[in-house]
Amino acid sequence: MTIREAAALLDAKIAQDKFEDAPIKGAYTSDLLSDVIANAKEGGALITIQAHKNTVAVSSLANISCIIICNNRPLPEDMIAAAVDEGIAVLLTADSQFTVSGKLWNFLGKK
Numbered sequence: 001m002t003i004r005e006a007a008a009l010l011d012a013k014i015a016q017d018k019f020e021d022a023p024i025k026g027a028y029t030s031d032l033l034s035d036v037i038a039n040a041k042e043g044g045a046l047i048t049i050q051a052h053k054n055t056v057a058v059s060s061l062a063n064i065s066c067i068i069i070c071n072n073r074p075l076p077e078d079m080i081a082a083a084v085d086e087g088i089a090v091l092l093t094a095d096s097q098f099t100v101s102g103k104l105w106n107f108l109g110k111k
Helices: 003-010 033-039 053-061 077-086 098-107
Strands: 013-016 028-029 047-048 066-069 089-092
Touching: 003 013, 003 047, 013 033, 013 077, 028 089, 033 047, 033 089, 047 053, 053 066, 053 077, 066 077, 066 098
Parallel strands: 028 047, 047 066, 066 089
Antiparallel strands: 013 089
16 A cells, blocks of 8 residues: 555545655554654554654654654644655544554555
C-alpha cells in the first residue's frame, strides 16, 4: 500500500503532498520521540499526536516516510515546512491513534 492509498483508506487529509508515493512497509505508534528513534522501522509510517517540527526531524532520522497526525491536531507551519524539506508525507485524521493503528494493521500486518 502506498502513502496515497493509505490516506484514502484512512480518509485522511494529505497536509504535505511533496513526497515520493512509496509503499508503506509498516507502522509504529508512539508519542515519545526517543522511542520512535529506537524502534520505528525504515520506510514505515509514524502514528502520533505530536504535531511539531521535532516529529519531522525524528522521522527523518529514523527514515520514516509518512507521519500520520491523529485527533485533528493543528499542524504548525514550521512542521509542514520541515516535512517539505525532508520529503516526508504528513497526513491528518480525526481518528484516534488506536483506530488508525487498527486500520493499518488490517492491511499491512495480516500478511
